[in-house]
Amino acid sequence: MGYTMLGLQLCLALVVLLFAAAFAQSQHGLKIQLSAADGLLNGSTTGRILVLFAPAGVDPLDDIDVATTPYYFYGQDVYDFDTGDTITLSGGSDKRTGYGVWGYPNASLDDLPAGEYSVQAFLNQYENATRSDGSQVSLRFPCGDGQRSVAGPGSLVTLATNVTVSGGAQTIDLTFEAVVPEDPFEGTEIGGCSQGNYPDNELLKHVKIRSEVLSKFWNRNMYVGANILLPSGYDANDTGKRYPVIYSQDHWVGGDPAFSGYYDADLIAEWASGIIPSTDGGADRETPKLILVTFRHEAPYYDDSYTVNTANLGPYGDAINDELISTIDKMFNTIAKPYARIQEGGSTGGWESIANVIFRPDLFGACFSSYPDSLDFHRHQDIPLYDAKNAYTRPNGSKIYSVRGDVNGVLTNLVQVEQENKWELTFGTSSRSGNQWDVWNAVFGAQGLNGYPLEPWDKVTGEIYPEAVEYWKPMDLSNYITTNWNTSKNLGEVLKDRIHVSVGTWDDYFLNEGVSEFQKRVEEKGGPDWANFTYLEGKGHGGLYQGREIWDYLFFLESWVKDHAPDGKTPLHDAVTTSAARGNLWEEVIARGGHQAALVRQAPPKLQSKPGWQGRQVIEGSVGRWDPGVQLEAQWIVDCEAYGTVFPVKQGQVVTLKPERRWGDNVKQVQLAVIGRKRGYKEETRKSGVVRGKL
Incomplete structure (x- = not known):
C-alpha cells in the first residue's frame, strides 16, 4: 500500500526538519543599523546596501577602487525594506549557506580595524523584472549613469558621518535621508532616465529609440541610442552623396560635448572646419569623409551590453544592429553596405568590434580591434580557463594576477584576480556588481537556475566549474570560428582578411595572451595570412589600432573602405556578406542559455x-x-x-x-x-x- 497524501506531507516536513540548521549572526563586534527617514520610500524596496568607510574627514566616494587603502567596503542584500524597518549588518559571510555581509578587503565587519572613519551608506535599489521566458530577477536598470556600482540615480543615501570604531562591541546607527537624483541633463528626452537625446548641433546628432526586441524580452520599456558625428560639408538634402560609417565601440558615453574617448573637443573642432592644419609646414588636408557613430547602450549588468545577444542581458545585438543601425541608415546619408561599415574599438570595445564582424559578416565589412577582451578562453586574461581547477591560484600555489603595470620601469603584477572578484562581490551578489568580471559572467555564460548568470567559478574560493565553463564556448570567438570553418556558415572563407587585431605585448590586463591563443587557432586552419595581427612590443593597454595617431587612423579606415568598394582594388563580394553566415541568433542563444534551459538542466x-x-x-x-x-x-x-x-x-x-x-x-x-x-x-x-x- 502506497503513502497517503498526508503521509507524503509528513515525510516532507520531516525531511525539512532533518536538514534545518541554524547559523547565528555574530553577537559581538561591530554592528551597523540602518533605517529610512519618514516619507523617503513610497513602498518596500529590494536592493544592495553598501557601507563605505574612509579615513575621517574624507568623502567615502572619493576612491572606491580595488587597490585602495585604507578604505573599507561592506555590502548586504536587502529584501522588502520599508519605512519603519531596521536592517542590521554584523559579522561576515556565512560560507556554507550564503553571503550575508561581505566586505573588502576584510570579508567580516568584525575585522574592521579600530580607528577614525568617515562612514556613509547607500542602498542601490533593484527593480523586479519578469523576462519573457518566465524568469524573475531583481536588477538595477541604469538611468543614464552607465551602471554605477554605488550611488547611482535612485539610490538611497545617508549623510557621511565621522565615527570612532573601537574594535569591540559597538553599534553605529545610520538613516537613509535622501535619494540620489538623476544626472543633470539638457535635451529632448524620450522614455525617461536621461539617456538622451542630447542637444544637437550642425554635425553632432543624437538618436535614441525604444527597442522592440529588448522591451519584449524585459517586459518594460528599453532604449538604445547613438551619437553621430557627420562629416564637414554634410547636406541632409543631398541624398546622392553618401558616406561610409565607422562604428566605434566603447563604454558608456554621454552626449554633448562628449562623443567618445577618441574624439575630443579639439578634434571635433577640426572635423567641423573640414581642414586639418599642417604641423610640419606642409599643406593642410581635408578631413576624411566618414560618418562616426558611438553607441549608448547601458545595460542591467554593466555600462554597456557588449552589443551581442546574450541569455542574461537579452537581444542587444539585434536591438543595435537591426533596429538602431537601420534607424540611423534611414535618418542619415549612409552607405548601407557591408564594405562601408567598419567596426573598431579597444578593450571592451575591441571585443565588441571583432565579435560583431564575426557574428554579423552580412552587416559589417571589417573590424580593427585593439587590445580586446579575451578572444579565446584558453586564456581568460591570465586564467587558463579550460584547464585550471581554480581561477585564483595556480597548482604551485602562486596567485593569478589580473592587473600589471610599469612601476619605475619594471613590469610588476599589481592586482590579483581573487582581489578583484572579492571586491566586486562587495558591490553585488549573483554577478550584479556592475563591474568587469561580473559582466563577463553575464555576457559569456548561460543563466543559472537562480535567474542570474551561471558563474564559472565560486567567487569566494575560486573553484572553477567546468560544466558552467562549457556554456561559455559559443562566446569563445576562436572556438566559434574554427567550429564553423567549413559548415554552412563557411567562416573560413567568409571572414578571411576581414579581422585586424592590435595589442601590446605588456597589456595591463594580460589580454595579449587571449589574442595569441586566438591567432594560433585560426592560423592552424587558415594559415598566417588569414587575419592580421599586430603586437606592439612593450606597450600596455590603450591607444588606437597599431598605435596610430587619430587622423592617420581615420584616413587608414577610409582607405580600407575605398579598396573594398565595388570599384575598389579588392572588392568585398556578396558571397562573403551572405546572411547564411550570420551567427549569435537570438532564438539559439535563449534556447541554449535561458530560463527554460536552466529548468531542463x-x-x-x-x-x-x-x-x-x-x-x-x-x-x-x-x-x-x-x-x-x-x-x-x-x-x-x-x-x-x-x-x-x-x-x-x-x-x-x-x-x-x-x-x-x-x-x-x-x-x-x-x-x-x-x-x-x-x-x-x-x-x-x-x-x-x-x-x-x-x-
Missing part, C-alpha cells in the same frame, strides 16, 4: 530497486541533476523515518542503500532526500519517488 533524485542478497533488494539511485557548484547532502528516509546520518554527495554520484538483517522480511518504503546549497541560490530540498522493497 535540473532533475530530482531517482531510485530503483535491484536484486540483492538472498531474495532481498538493493535500493540504488542518483542524486539528481543540479547547477554546477551546488553543494549536496543526502538522507535516506525509510518508512517515513530518517535512516542513518546525513551524508555528503556529489553531482553524478550513484548512492546505494543495502539491506539489513534486522529488518527481516518486512517490505520497506524508501525515499532519498537531497538538499542543495549554493551561494546566491535558495536552499532547496529535492526528494525521489517512493520505492518499495524487501530489504
Whole structure:
C-alpha cells in the first residue's frame, strides 16, 4: 500500500526538519543599523546596501577602487525594506549557506580595524523584472549613469558621518535621508532616465529609440541610442552623396560635448572646419569623409551590453544592429553596405568590434580591434580557463594576477584576480556588481537556475566549474570560428582578411595572451595570412589600432573602405556578406542559455530497486541533476523515518542503500532526500519517488 497524501506531507516536513540548521549572526563586534527617514520610500524596496568607510574627514566616494587603502567596503542584500524597518549588518559571510555581509578587503565587519572613519551608506535599489521566458530577477536598470556600482540615480543615501570604531562591541546607527537624483541633463528626452537625446548641433546628432526586441524580452520599456558625428560639408538634402560609417565601440558615453574617448573637443573642432592644419609646414588636408557613430547602450549588468545577444542581458545585438543601425541608415546619408561599415574599438570595445564582424559578416565589412577582451578562453586574461581547477591560484600555489603595470620601469603584477572578484562581490551578489568580471559572467555564460548568470567559478574560493565553463564556448570567438570553418556558415572563407587585431605585448590586463591563443587557432586552419595581427612590443593597454595617431587612423579606415568598394582594388563580394553566415541568433542563444534551459538542466533524485542478497533488494539511485557548484547532502528516509546520518554527495554520484538483517522480511518504503546549497541560490530540498522493497 502506497503513502497517503498526508503521509507524503509528513515525510516532507520531516525531511525539512532533518536538514534545518541554524547559523547565528555574530553577537559581538561591530554592528551597523540602518533605517529610512519618514516619507523617503513610497513602498518596500529590494536592493544592495553598501557601507563605505574612509579615513575621517574624507568623502567615502572619493576612491572606491580595488587597490585602495585604507578604505573599507561592506555590502548586504536587502529584501522588502520599508519605512519603519531596521536592517542590521554584523559579522561576515556565512560560507556554507550564503553571503550575508561581505566586505573588502576584510570579508567580516568584525575585522574592521579600530580607528577614525568617515562612514556613509547607500542602498542601490533593484527593480523586479519578469523576462519573457518566465524568469524573475531583481536588477538595477541604469538611468543614464552607465551602471554605477554605488550611488547611482535612485539610490538611497545617508549623510557621511565621522565615527570612532573601537574594535569591540559597538553599534553605529545610520538613516537613509535622501535619494540620489538623476544626472543633470539638457535635451529632448524620450522614455525617461536621461539617456538622451542630447542637444544637437550642425554635425553632432543624437538618436535614441525604444527597442522592440529588448522591451519584449524585459517586459518594460528599453532604449538604445547613438551619437553621430557627420562629416564637414554634410547636406541632409543631398541624398546622392553618401558616406561610409565607422562604428566605434566603447563604454558608456554621454552626449554633448562628449562623443567618445577618441574624439575630443579639439578634434571635433577640426572635423567641423573640414581642414586639418599642417604641423610640419606642409599643406593642410581635408578631413576624411566618414560618418562616426558611438553607441549608448547601458545595460542591467554593466555600462554597456557588449552589443551581442546574450541569455542574461537579452537581444542587444539585434536591438543595435537591426533596429538602431537601420534607424540611423534611414535618418542619415549612409552607405548601407557591408564594405562601408567598419567596426573598431579597444578593450571592451575591441571585443565588441571583432565579435560583431564575426557574428554579423552580412552587416559589417571589417573590424580593427585593439587590445580586446579575451578572444579565446584558453586564456581568460591570465586564467587558463579550460584547464585550471581554480581561477585564483595556480597548482604551485602562486596567485593569478589580473592587473600589471610599469612601476619605475619594471613590469610588476599589481592586482590579483581573487582581489578583484572579492571586491566586486562587495558591490553585488549573483554577478550584479556592475563591474568587469561580473559582466563577463553575464555576457559569456548561460543563466543559472537562480535567474542570474551561471558563474564559472565560486567567487569566494575560486573553484572553477567546468560544466558552467562549457556554456561559455559559443562566446569563445576562436572556438566559434574554427567550429564553423567549413559548415554552412563557411567562416573560413567568409571572414578571411576581414579581422585586424592590435595589442601590446605588456597589456595591463594580460589580454595579449587571449589574442595569441586566438591567432594560433585560426592560423592552424587558415594559415598566417588569414587575419592580421599586430603586437606592439612593450606597450600596455590603450591607444588606437597599431598605435596610430587619430587622423592617420581615420584616413587608414577610409582607405580600407575605398579598396573594398565595388570599384575598389579588392572588392568585398556578396558571397562573403551572405546572411547564411550570420551567427549569435537570438532564438539559439535563449534556447541554449535561458530560463527554460536552466529548468531542463535540473532533475530530482531517482531510485530503483535491484536484486540483492538472498531474495532481498538493493535500493540504488542518483542524486539528481543540479547547477554546477551546488553543494549536496543526502538522507535516506525509510518508512517515513530518517535512516542513518546525513551524508555528503556529489553531482553524478550513484548512492546505494543495502539491506539489513534486522529488518527481516518486512517490505520497506524508501525515499532519498537531497538538499542543495549554493551561494546566491535558495536552499532547496529535492526528494525521489517512493520505492518499495524487501530489504
